[in-house]
Amino acid sequence: MPIKKITISxxxxxxxxxxxxxxxxxxxxxxxxxxxxxxxPLFTDDERKEVGTAYKQVGKQxxxxxxxxxxxPRMKSNIEEAEKIFKQLRSNSKTIIVxxxxxxxxxxxxxxxxxxxxxxxxxxxxxxxxxxxxxxxKFEAPYDIRxxxxxxxxxxxxxxxxxxxxxxxxxxxxxxxxxxxxxxGGIGLPEQPTQEMFENLLAIELSKMNQNGKLVSFWIExxxxxxxxxxxxxxxxxxxxxxxxxxxxxDFETRLDFILNYYGxxxxxxxxxxILRIQKRLGPNETKLTINYILENNIKEGFRILLxxxxxxxxxxLHKRDNIADQMKTISMVSTDHKSNYQLxxxxxxx
Numbered sequence: 001m002p003i004k005k006i007t008i009s010x011x012x013x014x015x016x017x018x019x020x021x022x023x024x025x026x027x028x029x030x031x032x033x034x035x036x037x038x039x040x041p042l043f044t045d046d047e048r049k050e051v052g053t054a055y056k057q058v059g060k061q062x063x064x065x066x067x068x069x070x071x072x073p074r075m076k077s078n079i080e081e082a083e084k085i086f087k088q089l090r091s092n093s094k095t096i097i098v099x100x101x102x103x104x105x106x107x108x109x110x111x112x113x114x115x116x117x118x119x120x121x122x123x124x125x126x127x128x129x130x131x132x133x134x135x136x137x138k139f140e141a142p143y144d145i146r147x148x149x150x151x152x153x154x155x156x157x158x159x160x161x162x163x164x165x166x167x168x169x170x171x172x173x174x175x176x177x178x179x180x181x182x183x184x185g186g187i188g189l190p191e192q193p194t195q196e197m198f199e200n201l202l203a204i205e206l207s208k209m210n211q212n213g214k215l216v217s218f219w220i221e222x223x224x225x226x227x228x229x230x231x232x233x234x235x236x237x238x239x240x241x242x243x244x245x246x247x248x249x250x251d252f253e254t255r256l257d258f259i260l261n262y263y264g265x266x267x268x269x270x271x272x273x274x275i276l277r278i279q280k281r282l283g284p285n286e287t288k289l290t291i292n293y294i295l296e297n298n299i300k301e302g303f304r305i306l307l308x309x310x311x312x313x314x315x316x317x318l319h320k321r322d323n324i325a326d327q328m329k330t331i332s333m334v335s336t337d338h339k340s341n342y343q344l345x346x347x348x349x350x351x
Contacts, residue, residue, distance in 0.1 A: 003111050003121045008134040011097065011124050012207060018095040019085050023110045024048075024128065028101070032196035034131055035204050037099075040081045042106045043070055064105070071109060078110065079117050099124035099131075132196075135203035139233040143206070144215040145240060149222035149328070150248035152182065152310040153255030155336035156221050159248065159345070162338040169209065169218035176201045179228035182310065184274045186228050187266050198230045206236070224317070241321060245328045246345065250336060256300065256307055258336040264299045275306070282309055 006014065015036045022029050022037040025048040029039040043051060047070045055063035082096060096119045100106035103126050115121045124130070148156050148163075157174060164170045178192050179185045186192070193201065209216045222245060225237045232240070263271070271294050279287040286305050293302030318324055331348045333341050 001120050003115050003123055005125050006097070006122045007125055008130050010122075011099075011131070012204070014095075014097060014122065018093055018097055018122070019082075019089060019091070020097045020099070021082065021085075021110065021114075022128065023098060023100050023106050028128075032194050032200055034099070034128065035201050038085050040078055040110070042100070042110055043067065067105075067109070075113055078113060082114065082119070094118065095120040095122065097122045097124065099127045101127050102129040103127040131200075135200050136233075138203040138206045138210075139199075139236040141206070141210045142215065143209055143236075143239055143243075144217040145243035146217065146219050147222050147240060147243050147245045148219055148248065149245045150250065151255060151314055152307060153259040153336070154248045154250045154333075155258055155338055155341070156248060158336070158338035159341050160219060160221050162342040163219050163345075166342065169216050171202070171205045171209070171218060171220050173202070173221060173223050173227060173232065176205070177227040177230050179230070181223055181227050183278045184263055184266075184271065187263075187270045187274065192228050192230055195230055199233060202233070202236075242327075245324075246348070247328050247330045248341065248345075249330050249332045250334070252307065252311070254334070254336060256304060259303055259307060260300055263303065268294060268297075271302075278309075281313075282306075 011020070011034070015034070020034055020037040021040050022033050023040060023042045024033075025041050025043055025045045026039060027045040028048075029037070029041070033039070047067075051063050051067045051070075054066050086093070096114055098107050098111045098114065098121060100110075103124060107123055107127060111121045111123045126133075148160055150156050157172070157180070160170050160172060174180050174185070176193075177198055178189050180189070192198070209218050220240060220243075223232065223240075225232050225234075272291055275282070275287060275290055275294070282290070282305075286309065290302045290305045293299070293305070318328070321327065329348070331344060333344055335341070
């Protein structure tokens with residue numbers, strides 16, 4: 001079939017069935033991309049810069065000639081890279097989706113090559129730039145959100161995953177951000193995505209919750225606007241803050257034991273480095289005392305100080321919210337067992 005142009009909405013649905021090829025340079029792709037895309041760059045970063053400079057200073061035809069010097073010798077390897085992707089996906093499809101920055105010459109060139117070889121080719125109108133516009137619009141849309149809140153150590157993330165196991169919709173912000181939200185939240189986890197990539201991933205998830213104005217009720221964990229070095233987009237942050245908050249109330253010692261079960265196993269120096277990052281807010285005496293406990297391997301007493309600090313911070317955050325008395329529903333729980341807590345949550349909602 002001839003090369004067919006598709007919109008971003010069509011890209012979202014078709015990407016579930018067919019591979020998406022981003023032909024931008026490796027640097028562009030690494031910074032951020034459509035979440036399901038594979039990178040088969042038409043040019044390296046340096047080559048892209050050279051072609052772009054020629055286009056601006058000399059003209060389109062000169063730029064095309066320079067581009068062909070690089071593109072021509074790679075045509076075979078580009079096809080082989082596409083075939084590898086189909087093989088990795090174990091797909092028998094011969095349909096491929098191509099895009100560049102804004103649907104210009106780079107995607108047109110690669111689409112022509114794939115079409116010539118025998119693939120059925122879709123090309124994305126507006127390219128990645130159009131996808132970014134689509135993504136940013138998702139943060140402005142209305143949503144039907146329920147928020148799971150609670151002090152640090154209340155096993156909120158585990159409860160959120162239990163909600164998902166019971167076939168209720170969730171968005172795991174910490175999972176997308178690859179960070180658990182506190183100064184200690186990045187220890188042992190992969191590097192966080194860029195801000196733009198975080199937004200792209202979040203936008204895809206949000207698109208599942210508002211389809212043509214039809215709202216899907218979903219759960220989300222109560223977070224600060226900042227997760228590690230990433231920020232929840234402001235418009236969506238305001239929507240979360242206006243949503244009903246189901247506050248999981250679990251006693252201090254139970255939460256302390258829960259935290260020790262995870263953080264107590266982490267590298268001692270990594271814990272100390274995290275403590276030093278919050279020393280201005282924690283206070284000089286508390287910082288020194290906490291680090292001494294960690295060095296003495298008395299992790300429990302060190303985290304007792306830290307948990308008191310995070311409880312105080314959370315209370316301050318609650319007091320800053322508008323209409324918190326009407327918005328927050330408190331549910332008392334005696335353990336951090338996510339399965340039993342899910343049952344208690346359901347009983348509370350259904351009573």
